[in-house]
Amino acid sequence: MSASVWIILLNVFGVLIVTVVLAAILTWGERRLLGFWQDRPGPNRVGKFGTLQVFADMIKLFFKEDFTPKFADIPVFILAPTVVMATMLIAFAVVPISPNIGVTDLNIGLLFVLAMSSIAVYSVILGGYASNNKYALLGSLRAAAQTVSYEVFMGLSLMGVVMLSGSFNLREIVNAQAEGWFIVPQFLGFFIFFIAGIAESRRTPFDLPEAEHELTAGFHTEYSGMKFGMFFVGEYLAVILISALITTLFLGGWHGPILPPFIWFCLKTALLICLFILLRAAIPRPRYDQLMKFGWKVMLPLALLNLLATAGILLWTA
Amino acid sequence: MIASQIRSMWLVFKHLFRKNVTVQYPDQKPYLSPRYRGRIVLTRDPNGDERCVACNLCAVACPPDCISLQKTEDADGRWRPEYFRINFSRCIMCGLCEDACPTYAIQLTPDFEMCEYDRQNMVYEKEDLLINGPGKYHDYSFYQIAGKAIAGKDKGEAQNESEPINVKSLNL
Numbered sequence: 001m002s003a004s005v006w007i008i009l010l011n012v013f014g015v016l017i018v019t020v021v022l023a024a025i026l027t028w029g030e031r032r033l034l035g036f037w038q039d040r041p042g043p044n045r046v047g048k049f050g051t052l053q054v055f056a057d058m059i060k061l062f063f064k065e066d067f068t069p070k071f072a073d074i075p076v077f078i079l080a081p082t083v084v085m086a087t088m089l090i091a092f093a094v095v096p097i098s099p100n101i102g103v104t105d106l107n108i109g110l111l112f113v114l115a116m117s118s119i120a121v122y123s124v125i126l127g128g129y130a131s132n133n134k135y136a137l138l139g140s141l142r143a144a145a146q147t148v149s150y151e152v153f154m155g156l157s158l159m160g161v162v163m164l165s166g167s168f169n170l171r172e173i174v175n176a177q178a179e180g181w182f183i184v185p186q187f188l189g190f191f192i193f194f195i196a197g198i199a200e201s202r203r204t205p206f207d208l209p210e211a212e213h214e215l216t217a218g219f220h221t222e223y224s225g226m227k228f229g230m231f232f233v234g235e236y237l238a239v240i241l242i243s244a245l246i247t248t249l250f251l252g253g254w255h256g257p258i259l260p261p262f263i264w265f266c267l268k269t270a271l272l273i274c275l276f277i278l279l280r281a282a283i284p285r286p287r288y289d290q291l292m293k294f295g296w297k298v299m300l301p302l303a304l305l306n307l308l309a310t311a312g313i314l315l316w317t318a
Numbered sequence: 319m320i321a322s323q324i325r326s327m328w329l330v331f332k333h334l335f336r337k338n339v340t341v342q343y344p345d346q347k348p349y350l351s352p353r354y355r356g357r358i359v360l361t362r363d364p365n366g367d368e369r370c371v372a373c374n375l376c377a378v379a380c381p382p383d384c385i386s387l388q389k390t391e392d393a394d395g396r397w398r399p400e401y402f403r404i405n406f407s408r409c410i411m412c413g414l415c416e417d418a419c420p421t422y423a424i425q426l427t428p429d430f431e432m433c434e435y436d437r438q439n440m441v442y443e444k445e446d447l448l449i450n451g452p453g454k455y456h457d458y459s460f461y462q463i464a465g466k467a468i469a470g471k472d473k474g475e476a477q478n479e480s481e482p483i484n485v486k487s488l489n490l
Contacts, residue, residue: 037333282330283326
């Protein structure tokens with residue numbers, strides 16, 4: 001095989017393995033950070049600083065009974081957790097990590113990511129439906145409504161970026177930010193996308209589909225063992241994906257002084273992941289009708305306004 | 319609204335630089351005061367005799383009924399428990415037995431590490447409960463203070479006690 005094939009394979013498997021490993025490490029990192037923010041150490045006993053906690057959890061999950069309820073729709077029940085992990089991993093394919101790292105340069109990369117994150121919702125809906133359980137169904141209904149309403153302005157908030165860079169290709173969007181990051185002209189877009197991203201990845205404050213206090217565990221009430229693990233890792237993959245996307249679209253991707261491009265990308269993404277965790281530590285969950293009202297009556301008009309203003313200014317200056 | 323959310327995020331973030339409040343128990347032992355209510359012991363008076371007089375007040379006071387004892391009497395007139403049994407799998411460490419005890423015999427200690435694999439091992443007999451010291455009250459000896467007559471100490475010979483007076487002999 002020629003050298004270029006090797007480089008492609010290295011990119012593909014590198015991105016795949018690194019993201020999955022990162023998601024696994026994040027299960028420990030999140031608990032550790034949450035601990036610090038709550039004046040306690042978090043998991044720190046397995047290995048140095050608790051770094052081996054991930055393996056302990058994995059062993060536990062593998063050896064747990066992988067229970068499939070008799071009343072469940074079994075093929076769908078098994079399929080559901082794989083969907084979220086698969087779509088999230090596929091979405092990483094178009095994220096440009098540095099000038100020469102990245103799986104593919106899709107000319108509709110942004111649309112591809114949005115599509116993949118939409119398909120991921122099927123996982124929740126199918127999981128909740130197939131569980132044949134009231135709490136799970138309520139959780140998945142919430143997930144469906146929440147995702148549909150937040151997806152609308154998630155896409156709209158990005159159109160400003162697309163207009164400024166004139167491309168759907170994520171690599172070209174990053175290149176367009178060489179002079180200045182899009183967070184400055186598109187701050188509103190960044191803000192809206194960030195909130196929509198939290199709702200997309202179903203993290204606290206928008207974790208109503210799995211609100212523990214109301215719905216036991218929401219859509220994954222009936223899941224155990226590694227199937228639950230896949231939902232779990234899927235959630236963390238979503239966090240990493242949204243953080244990587246915000247870095248790419250608004251924070252100039254790999255652009256930055258002194259440090260090499262790869263380090264800049266990782267640094268920005270890591271900071272955003274920490275911000276996600278800080279949100280979980282600090283912000284309480286809204287009521288469900290408040291969530292919908294906020295989405296449709298505040299965020300959607302704001303996104304439209306942002307779109308209109310960006311388009312107007314672009315036309316004015318053109 | 320947004321401002322208050324950002325403020326609460328900032329307040330939570332500041333906790334990153336605070337000291338943890340967790341005491342990492344098996345490595346780090348917390349300070350327990352001498353009056354901490356833990357494992358129950360039976361103490362002895364300064365002469366090394368059992369303080370317990372088997373009055374049963376602790377057993378009566380005990381809310382979960384985990385104390386069981388039987389009185390017996392020595393040749394010298396002392397009362398003593400024949401057996402004294404505390405079922406620590408029921409004990410709630412409330413300390414009411416200690417409060418009820420008229421002779422300072424039963425006392426709670428700051429030790430709480432008494433896990434067992436077998437539930438039966440949580441039942442402590444008198445030999446397990448008795449310690450070789452006076453506990454929290456170093457000089458107290460019930461029979462030296464109380465008016466009860468025992469061999470070698472008749473009525474009126476206790477500390478702070480006067481000779482008994484025969485009321486009928488008083489010619490008023």
